[in-house]
Amino acid sequence: xxxxxxxxxxxxxxxxxxxxxxxxxxxxxxxxxxxxxxxxxxxxxxxxxxxxxxxxxxxxxxxxxxxxxxxxxxxxxxxxxxxxxxxxxxxxxxxxxxxxxxxxxxxxx
Amino acid sequence: xxxxxxxxxxxxxxxxxxxxxxxxxxxxxxxxxxxxxxxxxxxxxxxxxxxxxxxxxxxxxxxxxxxxxxxxxxxxxxxxxxxxxxxxxxxxxxxxxxxxxxxxxxxxxxx
Numbered sequence: 030x031x032x033x034x035x036x037x038x039x040x041x042x043x044x045x046x047x048x049x050x051x052x053x054x055x056x057x058x059x060x061x062x063x064x065x066x067x068x069x070x071x072x073x074x075x076x077x078x079x080x081x082x083x084x085x086x087x088x089x090x091x092x093x094x095x096x097x098x099x100x101x102x103x104x105x106x107x108x109x110x111x112x113x114x115x116x117x118x119x120x121x122x123x124x125x126x127x128x129x130x131x132x133x134x135x136x137x138x
Numbered sequence: 139x140x141x142x143x144x145x146x147x148x149x150x151x152x153x154x155x156x157x158x159x160x161x162x163x164x165x166x167x168x169x170x171x172x173x174x175x176x177x178x179x180x181x182x183x184x185x186x187x188x189x190x191x192x193x194x195x196x197x198x199x200x201x202x203x204x205x206x207x208x209x210x211x212x213x214x215x216x217x218x219x220x221x222x223x224x225x226x227x228x229x230x231x232x233x234x235x236x237x238x239x240x241x242x243x244x245x246x247x248x249x
Contacts, residue, residue: 071242073181075239
């Protein structure tokens with residue numbers, strides 16, 4: 030059974046700081062990795078995807094993938110109060126996604 | 139361009155009843171997946187439909203069934219509702235095995 034593990038948090042950071050979110054997965058054959066942001070009562074919104082080892086940057090967001098360690102992370106630079114949400118890590122297996130439980134991020138002004 | 143639309147947005151049922159949730163995929167998408175998200179949990183895969191057939195299924199009982207229509211829209215049916223079926227039901231569409239786009243969900247409360 031595929032598993033995706035995340036620290037449930039909450040992770041609290043001050044405005045302007047770097048928030049670091051982590052995720053591990055069990056299926057070594059996984060090829061595609063995603064980070065979704067979910068505001069309370071809303072549906073998940075894709076913010077980053079990564080498919081190969083290394084870093085991928087998009088604005089204030091950087092996703093990092095280490096397949097040997099089965100580890101994915103998301104860095105949010107210059108965190109804003111509007112970034113306060115639950116961040117879901119998801120791993121793809123033939124067009125279906127296995128999600129972690131999510132990490133709640135709280136950015137204080 | 140309309141995204142993924144789901145209906146109803148909220149509904150309340152009692153134990154033992156049946157419910158039907160509906161989903162219209164994003165324009166150009168041919169694949170619909172359904173997920174259940176309980177409070178405080180990540181979404182869990184229920185099943186996926188492609189070309190009007192169930193292509194993959196997660197670990198959900200037969201009380202959960204679905205259908206895809208020729209226009210790619212889809213329904214999720216749940217029979218003999220249990221209290222534990224209370225959750226946010228998310229529909230996601232994609233073109234084949236591409237990126238998933240989620241609808242806003244249908245929040246089901248079972249009393």
